[in-house]
Structures are given as C-alpha cells and as structure tokens.
Amino acid sequence: MERLKIAILGCGRISDKHIEALADNNLEARLVAVCDILPERMDNAIKYYNKLIKEKEYIEFQSIKKYMDYKEMLEKNDVDAVIITTESGFHGKHSIDCLKLGKHVLVEKPMALSITDADEMIKISKEKKVKLGVCYQNRFSPPILKLKEAIENERFGQLINGTTRILWNRDKDYYLKAPWRKDWKLGGGALINQCIHHIDLLQWMMNSKVGNLFAQTDTFFSNMQAEDFAAIIIRFKNGTIGIVEGNLCVYPKNLEETLSIFGEKGTVVMGGSRINMIKVWKFEKGEEYEEENLEKQFLNYNKIYAHSHSLLYKDFIDAIKENREPMVNGEEGKKSLEIVLGAYLSQLLGEKIDFPVKEVDIHNLLRCRYEM
Template sequence: MINFAIVGIGHISKKHMDAIANIEGAQVVALCDNNETRLQEFKGQFELYNDLETMLMKQKDIDVVNICVPSGLHANMTKICAKYKKHVVAEKPMALKLTDAEEMIQACEEHGVKLAIVHPNRYRPAFLELRRLFDDNIFGKISHANATVRWNRNDAYYAQAPWRGTKEFDGGVLMNQAIHDLDLLLWFMGEVESVQAMATTRLRNIEAEDVAAAVVTFKSGALGIIEAATTIYPKNLEESLAIFGENASVKIGGQNAINFEVLEAKGLEEEEKVGIIERIKNDPFGTPGHQHIIEDMVLSINEGKVPTVDGQAGIAPVRLILAILESAETGKRVYL
C-alpha cells in the first residue's frame, strides 16, 4: 500500500483525494493545511496537521506528498519533502521561477525520491488519440501549431484569495490557465528555439498578465502561435490545440479542448475518422487525468521507474512561459 499525504486543502485537493480513492494499492493517510477550519472538516478520516515538517517528522508511514498549495510555495515544500525521503506529486505549475524548478529537481535527485508534475490534460482521450496518430507520423513535415486559451476569469475569481493573480504566488494567465496547453504544445512539437511575445494586464485587477500572445520557433523549424487570455466576456469561449502538416490538419477544441473539431489526414479512411470522433464525443474526459498521474507515481515506486510527467517535463512549459514574459518585457526575441 502506498500512503499519500496532501498539503493544501482547497479546490484542487479534492481531485487528488478522489483520484487516490479510485487507485488500488493507494490511500490518503494525512492532510496538512494552516487553515484549521478546513482541516476539521476531515476530523476522524485522516491524521491532520497544520505544519508540513511536523507531519513528516511525526508520521513515518507517508510515502508520497501531494502538493496542492499556491504555486509560489511548491519549491520550498518539495525540498522539505525530499529531505524527509518522500516522493512528491506537485500541482502545476511546478514553480514560478526557473531556479526554483531546478532546485526541486535537484533536491529530489539528491535524496533519491521521485517527482511528478500534474499535467492531466495529456490523458484526455482526444490527446491520447492524437498522440497515437502523431507517433504514426500522420503529419509528415509540420508547418505550425496553435495553442489557444480564450477564457473568462473575472475579478470575483481573483478576489477569492489574496494570492491569486500575484506574481509571487500565482502568476497570470500563462502560468495558471494556459500552462496545460503549453505543456501539450511542447509534448507534440518538441523544444523551442526562440520566442517573440507581448503580454499585458488589460482588464483584471491583478499583478500578473491577463492576456498574452507569442510566436515561437521550434528547433524543428516549425512555428507556433500562442494566445492566452482570461479577459473573454462573458464566459469561457475556447481552449484548443491545432497542428498543421504537409499530410494532416488536426484541431482539438471546444470550451475545454476535449473534442476533435478537425481531423484530416492523408490515408485516414472516412470510417476510421468518424469512429475516432464519435468515440471521443461519447467519452471526452475518460479516466480523470489526476488519477492517471497518481497511478503512474504508484507504478513508478513499485517498479523503480521515472514518472511519465517528471520534473524535466514539468520545467519545460515554465521555461517557455518565463521566456514569453521576458520577451514581452524587453520587446526582444528571446532564445531559449
């Protein structure tokens, strides 16, 4: 049995609890939060703590700590967990600074523990299908790809907690909302060579950006176009990833990037194409991505392997976002 502890009892922690409850050979044994009222909701269900290090010192049976606190706190908590020889599942983004992300990876390597980053959209049925097609080289030479997030996050959303929208603890639309799509963009397109970008805080009362646009050049020579905003009125309009190549055009879209809006590929029979589209429509979310990520951590521990979405995978979109913000601030093309 792999024993999990969860730090940070908020909206996202419920996804972790539900996921672990559905995984054979895994269980939650402890919760940690500095909000005593939140903790008391779980009295009698788990061991409860209001300090991470106290929990790790007292409860020796913890194998993995799931970090669900504001993003700016991920690095320090990961390093504490690594010191106590606990594996870590960290919510996205893994960190808001490149040095913090690097230190998370280094600490886990030094103490011989595993680090997984929560990028659950990789496990949506549409993207798993696209990955299969992509690995079959249906695109041929790729010309470009688009990652688009046109969402609504109003001032009431940011007012829910004082850390939201801050540069120190949360980040803006790129780190908080669009990072899932940038992870997907990099998963399919590979490493970025350079980026030219603009970003601004246009409508929301926050420190970080609420709208950003960028053009990237991948090491393959293909181009990428990124658009991300939380300024869309009155509700979420679109989240999508599109890839265009000499032999195929694909777009996965909708409000939450779950269905094939375009699926055209040379040699792909109409019957097979319709079958793929209908199958995804009938089960657009599949098994929750958090469950996939945490199941993979259990498997990694039991089989001694590296988590699929490890620290190196997690740092890639952080590196890209920081380059976008640097380019927006300096007005110059940034080379990664």
C-alpha cells in the same frame, strides 16, 4: 507491496480533484494525512475522501491526521509521498523540503516559479532516489494520447505548426476567492496559472526543444497585477512554429480551449471545454469514416478532467512501485515553465529570447519591471 501512504499539502479548491484521483486508486494508495493553515479546509478534505471511500465498499475506513505545519507532518507521520496543492508561489519550497526528507512528490503546476528551483527539485529527487512528478493531467486524456500517437507514427508528414487558444472568462469573484491569483510574484497570471497546461501540450506535440520565442502580455482589468492576456510565438529547433493565445477577459463566459496541429499531410483540431473533443481529424492516408468514428468515440467523454487526474495518479504510483520515472517527471514539467518564464522575459525586454533560459524567476523579473 503495501498501499502507499499519501499526504496532501494544501486543501484548497484544486485538492478535490486530487482526492478523487486518490480514491480511484485506493487499492494502491491511501490518504493518511492532510495539511493546511485553515482547519475547515482539512475537515472538508477528509470528509470528502471518506465519502468517496465509503462508496467503494471493499475498502476499510482509514483515520486521517491533520496538521497545520507541514514540517511537523513530515516529522511525525510516516508518509511515502506528498501531493503539493498549495498556492503556486510555494510549490518550489514545499517540494524541495519534502524531497530533502526522502518523500516522493507530485506537485501541481507550475512546479516552481524559477528555473533555479526547478533544477534543484530535479537534482534532489535524483540524489534522494525519490520520484518527482508534475501534475499535467491533460497528457493522459485519451483524445490527446490519440493525437500524440498520430504524431509519433508520422501521419502528419512534416510538422508545420501548432496553435493553442485559451479563451476564458475570469471575473472579479474568481480573484476575490483567492487573491494570489492576481499576484504575479505568487504565481498568478494567465500564462503561469492557466495557459501552462496548454503550453505543455503544445511543446509535447512539437517533439522539439525551443529555439526562441517572442511574447506580448498585458493586464486589462485594473484590479490585476498579473497579466490577463498573453500571446507567444515560439520557434522550435526542428523548424516548427508554435502560437499561444491566452485570454481571460472573454465576455461573458468561457468560449473555448483548443489545440491545433498542422502538417503537410494532416490537420487535427482538439476542442471542447477540456480539450476533450476531436473537432477536425484529417489525414492524407486516413481510414474511411475515421474522423466520424473518433468523434463518436470521445463524444460522451465528459469527465475527462477528473479521469485524467486518476490516470496520472496511477502512473505516478506505478512509477514509485516499479522504480521508474513518472510519465511527467521533473524534466518534463520544467519545459513549459521555461517557456512561460521566457515569455515574461520577452515582454519585459521587448525582444526575442533565445533558449535555453537560465536563472530566470518571477521575483527577479518583478524587480526588474519596477526598476525600468
């Protein structure tokens, strides 16, 4: 099969990670088009991609077309798949439009801002027989996969709870560079913009659907509309409890991001700047020096963030060529979105929310917030 023809819709800050991942998978796919409302962003994206490709001497140079209108790009360019890295508030619409035209879609998190749009994306992808993937690259991190393997092998015995803490600093400059990040209705906010990656990992490890949750959120910076602090307690249907703490107000810089899993026969704490280090690895039936050996194994894995994107891309490309579901398909991507929207609803109503949460989106929640 020929290399897949890929287009990138949205050439902002996060697109660099996707360009790197695409270049790493250049034997299987190539960039043929980019789209953005700012020409200089497209120029920078093309320049960066060609630089990376040039470093891989066995790949020939490819011309890449530029479009300011993504619908024109889809009509005039024969692309197989579209990578959507626009602002969060447009993920649902852009994905739906691409899927309707029979294009495979890999969309940045969150996949949408409403359950309705997420369901529509899943439905259309099945009707059009195209692949829908969601960019939760941390699932492909080797230390995270090692933890998932331990859970599946029942090394923890009975699972008790999981906790994720995101203790970061996001100063005024961060929001000035991209004002949508502080706009709730466009997908700004600690939970849906930052913590959703960690929420995805937490629910993935718990191996259960959500039963109910209770949340508290607040905005401590006066120039913010969206929340910069959030706490959630989740009761999963298998009886386990999940705890989420998301704090973007940590002084003076990022402190940590951790994922901890506790069971009757085991405790694991993942940490580091990208959840890329094993801090604690204790099991009742563990090999001698197992913790020390794993710590050394992953100690120098400093490029886990970019490398995980590349592994996610490989899985997505293989899913297209093998006609199977991506590891993080639409159904998987929807799970963390439901938790976030449920948390917003809990904060708005001041009560516990039972799952599943249906027909909830940020725009309706925003209207309700101002009407109360």
